[in-house]
Amino acid sequence: MRTVLGDVPAEQFGVCDAHDHLFFGSPRLPGEELRSASAARAELVAFRAQGGAGVVQWTPYGLGRRAADLPPLSRETGVHVVTATGLHQAVHYTEDTLGALRGRLAEVFVTELTEGIGTSGVRAGLIKVAGGFHALDAHAVWTMRAAAEAHHATAAPIAVHLELGTGALDVLDLLCGELGVPPERVVLGHLNRSPDFAVHRQAARSGCYLAFDGPSRAHHATDWRMPDAVRALAEAGHGDRLLLGGDTTTAAARSVNGGAGMPYLLRRVRPRLALELGEELVRRILVDNPGRAFAVAWPDRVVPWPS
Template identity: 60%
Template sequence: MRIRTVLDDLVPEALGVTDAHDHLFFRSAVLPGQELDDEAAAVAEVRAFAEAGGQAIVQWTPHGLNRQAGLLPGISTSTGVSIVAATGMHRREHYPDGYVDKVQDQLAEIFVRELTAGIGDTQVRAGLIKVAGGFHVLDVHAELVMRAAAEAHHATNAPIAIHHELGSAADAVLDLLVDELTVHPAAVILGHLNRFPDHRVHLELAQRGAWLAFDGPSRANNATDPRLTDCLAALIDAGYADRLLLGGDTTTARARAATGEGPGMPYLLTHLRPRITRYFGADIADAVFRNNPARAFATDWRA
């Protein structure tokens, strides 16, 4: 089992303390003027995360949204922080008009190539497939992308991470990916569940064997902060501490800690980790930030 980083493939135990969902570079048509496109700012943010004890960052920025794959190895080397890059595709509205239509028939091929050969003209390989659901349902675009992701997963064994719009439709994603397209649930990471803080839904998802990612704090909040520990407590009490992941999901320049208003990547370790340790104990905190990511992003790569 290995975790594919932008430098090399790591044994899982080498990953260390991990921000399981974040962005160093990101450009979206729905966030004009807030692009993450400054290399110096990205380096400063990663260094701040490292100073707080961080050792690895999983960047969920998918195909076509300014991943800056060519810069990631240098940032990883200069900061000592491992970085996992993503392939995949976001919701249609994040792309310029016409872009999705040009590539939608080639998605599985693109995903496999970026996982096995390199992103663009680089030799930087992606380590996961990031896709996105719709609000409460899977629209035509979401289903198309997820079918391509499942095809790429079966070709490579890469994990699939899902953006759930406001935390919704995670059950529909499992119905499609796991039940219909036979992706193993342990290869599926359900993101943004903090934005839909229904404990019963979370428990049902956990029972189906997927990873549960709480990707906050976000500047959009959506009940993330005040209800996060309650959501985690319900899952921990039910025996699912070994399925939980936490990430910062910094998607705008304003949300960076080093060069913006924050909270940014370091917040996970300067604020959330002490709180989780205080409420649930050091073993749970170690599971969420170290042991679980090492298992969630590791796979037996086929290429």
């Protein structure tokens, strides 16, 4: 796995929060930016105290990743951190930002995966993109095409924000059908926000990974369905494709500010699921599955991007 401190064997990554954010900022969430390094450190310390060992940060290009701050945080807390390249929905960016990426988006992704993010020297370990509500608009198709190109050049996994948990099958049709990305290299996020068990099973049959990441104040009505959804998938034989994450996107949601934060995943979600699934399956969901989902056999040589 490509962490901010370098590549480590997947088996050393340990108990994993497969979708979260240490730093994040968007014009859609004014005043709630995750900018504090001390708060990020406190969250990692609290997560580690609950037995956590690794965090996958899905914050993509242009949304305040603060890549240079991630290595010292990882060293100081003893928690492995994987960070992302990629691009979120268009609403999170200015037209100038998006315009500057036209014609070179895949190149940016490949560079951040293989050389580093900006001048930080920190290399991303995954590509994060996003769909829309029950559909894929032109921006989503553009970013997913670039993500597929970058995947084919590097073998990096692609993690997908599903808006309110919808559009999973459209994403798989595009990425895995049309664009040839192996399903086992795709992680679908936010399945808990749309508890459609039939769609979950269809997506799981493709071989992709399904992330159940929350809790969420905005989508609390679906939180109580999550254990049933996870159990249904496990009973259908898809326990090896399940991931769990916290997805802390606002300052108020951090445990240091009175929210659930990163520790909640292990403090409350883990024992709740253990009652439904048993301790051993939950251990595999938190340790073995993310080890496979985010592990990469990085190529010795990346073909130079066409100029």
